Amino acid sequence: MLGEFEYLxxxxxxxxxxxxxxxxxRQEIExxxxxxxxxxxxxxxxxxxxxxxxxxxxxxxxxxxxxxRAKRMVRVTAKxxxxxxxxxxxxxxxxxxxxWASNRAAALP
Amino acid sequence: xxxESRRRTAxxxxxxxxxxxxxxxLDPEEREAVRGDLAESGESAVMAVAAVIGLVVRRQAESWxxxxxxVAFVALVVPLGxxxxxxxxxxxxxxxxxxxxxxxxxxxxxxxxxESGLRIAPGAFTLACHSALVVAWSWSGGxxxxxxxxxxxxxxxPLFCMILLAGERWAAPRxxxxxxxxxxARALSSMMLPGILLALLVLPPAIWGMRAGRRHSCxxxxxxxxLAAAIAxxxxxxxxxxxxxxxxxxxxxxxxxxxHGRPIPSA
Numbered sequence: 001m002l003g004e005f006e007y008l009x010x011x012x013x014x015x016x017x018x019x020x021x022x023x024x025x026r027q028e029i030e031x032x033x034x035x036x037x038x039x040x041x042x043x044x045x046x047x048x049x050x051x052x053x054x055x056x057x058x059x060x061x062x063x064x065x066x067x068x069r070a071k072r073m074v075r076v077t078a079k080x081x082x083x084x085x086x087x088x089x090x091x092x093x094x095x096x097x098x099x100w101a102s103n104r105a106a107a108l109p
Numbered sequence: 110x111x112x113e114s115r116r117r118t119a120x121x122x123x124x125x126x127x128x129x130x131x132x133x134x135l136d137p138e139e140r141e142a143v144r145g146d147l148a149e150s151g152e153s154a155v156m157a158v159a160a161v162i163g164l165v166v167r168r169q170a171e172s173w174x175x176x177x178x179x180v181a182f183v184a185l186v187v188p189l190g191x192x193x194x195x196x197x198x199x200x201x202x203x204x205x206x207x208x209x210x211x212x213x214x215x216x217x218x219x220x221x222x223x224e225s226g227l228r229i230a231p232g233a234f235t236l237a238c239h240s241a242l243v244v245a246w247s248w249s250g251g252x253x254x255x256x257x258x259x260x261x262x263x264x265x266x267p268l269f270c271m272i273l274l275a276g277e278r279w280a281a282p283r284x285x286x287x288x289x290x291x292x293x294a295r296a297l298s299s300m301m302l303p304g305i306l307l308a309l310l311v312l313p314p315a316i317w318g319m320r321a322g323r324r325h326s327c328x329x330x331x332x333x334x335x336l337a338a339a340i341a342x343x344x345x346x347x348x349x350x351x352x353x354x355x356x357x358x359x360x361x362x363x364x365x366x367x368x369h370g371r372p373i374p375s376a
Binding site for chain 1: 138139141142143144145146147148149150160161163164166167168171
């Protein structure tokens with residue numbers, strides 16, 4: 001079973017698709033949660049998920065906007081998608097019938 | 110370095126130099142990605158330093174969750190650090206004595222030398238072997254320390270150096286042992302020699318070994334056999350045969366045997 005932050009990271013990476021890398025994932029998580037996402041938490045979780053086979057990472061090409069430094073690109077594996085779906089199903093099931101869950105998704109921006 | 114690059118370096122605020130300094134504790138690829146992320150997200154230098162320190166601390170905490178760095182600490186950092194520190198003092202005393210004899214050879218009564226059992230050629234040979242043994246212990250100890258500690262070498266390495274210095278300072282002669290002013294020059298040399306020997310015979314090979322061990326967890330079989338044989342031979346002729354200090358060389362030999370026929374793994 002995934003942890004909350006692991007789920008957030010996998011979901012953000014899937015949403016970003018081919019543009020998933022450290023800074024973009026961090027931005028995505030911060031926008032979605034409204035909380036700061038530390039670089040330490042991000043990179044250690046990336047390693048953990050990679051060790052579990054839930055995602056793959058590789059070094060991309062350097063870009064000028066990053067001061068000529070390379071990105072650590074991220075791709076979620078099929079196993080990662082399965083794990084994220086299982087986590088989402090569990091959260092949905094456990095939230096069924098509780099006051100804050102009813103029609104909540106429709107109300108979100 | 111080009112003109113533009115030099116200008117950018119000169120204009121970089123102090124805080125970003127600190128970020129560069131702290132991020133050296135990260136692995137090269139991770140450092141590259143993190144520094145790029147910080148540049149892209151437009152973090153302030155203070156926040157960037159805090160972010161990098163946070164990551165470094167997490168990485169260290171993670172590496173200490175394994176047993177390897179603890180074994181390296183208990184079996185190498187403390188005992189070998191202390192022994193090598195003390196050994197340099199012993200070697201320093203021998204160097205001091207033979208240097209003194211060499212300087213005063215023409216005025217020393219040969220009968221005094223003969224009665225004391227001090228003979229220059231065999232003494233110099235033993236001293237050279239002892240020095241070579243300390244170099245070999247330092248390198249092999251550093252190598253195994255790097256191989257076992259991996260990322261935790263950033264803590265175990267400085268601790269090893271500190272314990273070396275502590276061992277050397279603990280065993281080194283104190284100035285108050287030498288009350289007569291006439292022998293102060295000799296006292297000074299005997300106090301300084303261990304520190305010089307530590308800086309020449311122990312620290313460079315130990316640091317070199319740590320770096321090599323961090324990169325490759327083992328060496329090829331033939332060099333490992335050569336190293337083990339050389340260390341065993343030097344231990345036999347050593348005036349203080351501390352066989353247990355040879356365990357890093359034995360570990361390297363076993364690791365090389367297990368890896369024989371396969372490529373040397375890189376970090």
